Amino acid sequence: MNGAGRPRPQGGIDLLAWIFMRVSGVVLLFMVLVHLAIMHIINNIEVINYHFVAVRFATPFWRTYDVVMLWLAFIHGLNGVRVMIDDYVGSQGWRVFSLASLYVLGFVFLALGSLVILTFNPAHPF
Amino acid sequence: MGKISKYITYRGGEGQWSWLLHRITGIGVFIFLLTHILDTAMIGWGPTAYNDVMAVFRHPLFRVGEVVLAGAVLYHALNGVRIIIIDFWPESTMVQKKLFYAVVIAFLLIFVPAAIYMLAWVVK
Numbered sequence: 001m002n003g004a005g006r007p008r009p010q011g012g013i014d015l016l017a018w019i020f021m022r023v024s025g026v027v028l029l030f031m032v033l034v035h036l037a038i039m040h041i042i043n044n045i046e047v048i049n050y051h052f053v054a055v056r057f058a059t060p061f062w063r064t065y066d067v068v069m070l071w072l073a074f075i076h077g078l079n080g081v082r083v084m085i086d087d088y089v090g091s092q093g094w095r096v097f098s099l100a101s102l103y104v105l106g107f108v109f110l111a112l113g114s115l116v117i118l119t120f121n122p123a124h125p126f
Numbered sequence: 127m128g129k130i131s132k133y134i135t136y137r138g139g140e141g142q143w144s145w146l147l148h149r150i151t152g153i154g155v156f157i158f159l160l161t162h163i164l165d166t167a168m169i170g171w172g173p174t175a176y177n178d179v180m181a182v183f184r185h186p187l188f189r190v191g192e193v194v195l196a197g198a199v200l201y202h203a204l205n206g207v208r209i210i211i212i213d214f215w216p217e218s219t220m221v222q223k224k225l226f227y228a229v230v231i232a233f234l235l236i237f238v239p240a241a242i243y244m245l246a247w248v249v250k
Binding site: 008046081 | 149152153155156159160163164166167169170171172173176177180183184188189192196199200203206207209210212213240243244247
């Protein structure tokens with residue numbers, strides 16, 4: 001009997017994914033809780049506006065923080081969905097279709113998210 | 127039981143429910159992340175576009191949703207720690223039920239005050 005999570009895969013990409021989920025999970029625990037505390041407890045939606053973000057993104061630290069958090073959370077979530085597709089989608093055709101859609105959608109969203117954080121410049125909107 | 131039971135059950139008890147909740151909160155947070163990428167992307171189109179979206183998030187429905195989201199993230203994080211403990215220290219399987227109750231207690235201790243604080247605007 002293995003642990004509470006998925007049985008540890010023997011090797012290859014599945015083992016890497018298994019390890020990534022645990023390592024990114026621990027890092028995200030701290031990063032996301034700090035993010036929630038700052039954006040939803042100390043500040044909140046009543047004060048968050050364009051100016052707030054502009055001030056925040058003027059600091060390279062927060063841009064880096066947000067990009068790292070975005071990538072870790074996104075890949076963590078993407079892999080979670082991949083595991084669930086493997087679990088729940090029985091037919092081979094649907095599985096290939098679901099996984100392909102997931103990866104295309106994932107690429108588009110991750111690219112958009114990264115672009116927005118890294119290229120933000122109040123002087124030059126898109 | 128209907129067909130749905132096939133997808134949400136495996137061994138019963140605390141282990142199964144913690145697992146099911148982990149999946150549900152995981153999917154929920156991931157869907158929100160997709161939304162969050164889109165709303166944040168509006169900063170690229172200038173103050174009006176971004177502030178208009180933020181105004182939508184000030185609706186009471188979204189502010190309650192915000193608390194639900196925070197709860198989902200918190201549960202997923204705490205239960206994730208439980209999963210890691212059991213994965214790396216197999217002896218802890220013996221106390222897996224206690225670990226789940228520890229997750230529930232830690233969740234309530236953090237979530238209840240945070241939720242009350244986040245919903246303080248209701249009585250203002």
